[in-house]
């Protein structure tokens with residue numbers, strides 16, 4: 670299924686960047702609920718992307734991320750002074766990338782593949798995350814839903830990637846840790862690789878996922894055989 674792949678297209682948050690790293694830096698200030706805050710923050714951040722898309726009330730991912738953070742802090746009765754909120758939001762701008770990301774991207778590029786991001790994040794958020802992790806040179810194209818004002822998994826988002834990359838869906842290998850995003854990408858027609866870092870159960874079983882791996886480290890080996898065949902032709 671991966672023979673035709675020319676581009677490795679990555680989801681950003683949760684796939685390249687660890688969304689829990691924002692709160693981890695402030696666990697002392699957040700106390701025993703730090704992990705729960707992080708999880709509720711992420712859950713509501715995503716929920717707001719879906720509800721706002723359905724309601725046709727787009728707000729960019731930065732604004733949505735702040736709304737979800739305020740809700741999560743409020744839920745746990747953490748008095749949210751502006752300083753803590755600003756610190757956590759700034760922390761979200763510099764999320765830590767997962768340890769294997771740099772090497773995996775370098776290997777994919779050495780195979781002659783194009784590396785790209787398709788994310789809900791704004792261009793500024795993505796640019797900062799790449800910059801602080803020293804990954805900017807590893808990504809050829811960085812695409813944000815902000816250009817369309819609608820969130821994943823709306824098929825228009827995946828179509829936008831095809832248009833911008835000038836590729837058919839079959840030429841794109843989409844890599845994500847987010848089940849709902851992978852379902853959208855697979856339904857659209859991309860080749861898909863699920864990164865299951867935390868041993869989550871499969872869901873959206875009506876969609877085909879072409880490969881499942883524990884980390885990005887496995888992806889170059891999936892694509893290398895096809896690149897070698899391609900170069901002999």
Ligand code: LAC
Nearest residue numbers: 680681682788789790
């Ligand atoms: C993204 C979120 C959904 O990067 O993880 O688009």
